[in-house]
Amino acid sequence: MKDNFEIGIIGGGPAGSTAAAYLASYGFDVCLFEKKSFPREMLCGEFLSIEVIYFLKQLDLFEEFISLQPNKVRSFRLFNNSGKNIYSKFNFEAYGLSRSSFDNLLLCNAKRKGVSVFQPAEAIKIIHNVKSYQLIIKNNEKKESNITVKYLIAAYGKQSPLDNHLKRNFIKERSKLNAVKFHINRNDLKEFAEDEIQIYTADNIYCGVNAVDKNKVTFCFLEDRNKEQPPPRMQLIELQKQNKAFKKLFNGNDENLFDNLPVYGTGNIYFGKRNIVEDGIFFIGDAAGVIAPLSGDGIGIAMESGKLIADLFQKKRKENLSKEELESLFIKKWNKLFSNRMKTAKTIQWFILKKFSRNTGFLLVHSFTSLLQYLIKTTRNTFEKGMSNVKSE
């Protein structure tokens, strides 16, 4: 097996797979390490926005994506626990699909483009030599191997022991924001609009509900554990008590419904600023910065940042740029594309989690519906931003 590559990528999620596919199609010698065997589940609301669809089309994957039978999402509805809701139709194409299928689609595409994919292969150590990086990789039999790459891209998601190993700038930060995903069988739900992404809010929690195929509905919530909160399965019951519209989704006799559901969760998610180049390593996707999930835009940003770094490597080669020039160009472009979107989404999330600001904000948006359109636009990029027919009920 080859053990020397020009570019190495750690992580085979949307960011890593997109970067890898573009880099390979530009003719770079690329390898990618993914610690899990695919298909695998992943914490996520599993809503795929217009930006994702744009990249699927650019990568010539849209037809294959449609063959996976994603659920088409046509509108958005936000419920306050007071019983009020705000509704808007999308002016753009959006879908729901489980991450196990979606991520597999992207990684298979990267392989077809010629990327050498090591899987399951966890990068456990990075040694920075003068002109290269030596990676220590562990497979699922705990056998270690060494791979050398000239350039390194980190696309390993929002949290990894590698953050500590690399002594990244935010490792001491604590957020107490936890997130959890469940898949619930469609037949176990009563009232549910299949073509709508819905967000249910209550104190210190919001929960996205989104059908991902004919049988499966994703429930994904983010909670602030600064206040005492019940364990994840109980939280679904607690939210029914707090939000009547949420309760209406269920049949009523579902005390045991959640008992055996697999839980996909992560604690202490840090939404603050991270360095996007450290020790000469380029960070993309969530590893570079996590956007608040209610914007439904994380996968789009992951793919866009993957394309960005690939385009810049191509520019470096064409214009003979130095590595330092590539680094500063990447930082500049990344900030221009994503910084404000992330800050806005984080502020909206903060408002939604707190009772007083949520109720006041809800009243405002309920009365001035164009405010919702404006807020959503500011968390998205420029491909197509529209929401239409915003109504409050």
Ligand SMILES: Cc1cc2nc3c(=O)[nH]c(=O)nc-3n(C[C@H](O)[C@H](O)[C@H](O)COP(=O)(O)OP(=O)(O)OC[C@H]3O[C@@H](n4cnc5c(N)ncnc54)[C@H](O)[C@@H]3O)c2cc1C
């Ligand atoms: C609660 C919640 C709900 C969300 N809902 C949505 C949504 O509905 N729509 C949306 O667009 N976005 C959503 N997001 C955001 C979205 O999930 C992320 O932005 C997206 O997954 C980022 O992709 P990524 O490739 O950067 O990282 P990831 O998807 O996390 O992929 C990282 C990959 O790296 C691998 N890896 C990690 N460490 C190593 C290692 N050391 N060696 C090798 N491999 C490694 C992991 O196994 C994983 O496959 C949500 C986020 C949260 C927290």
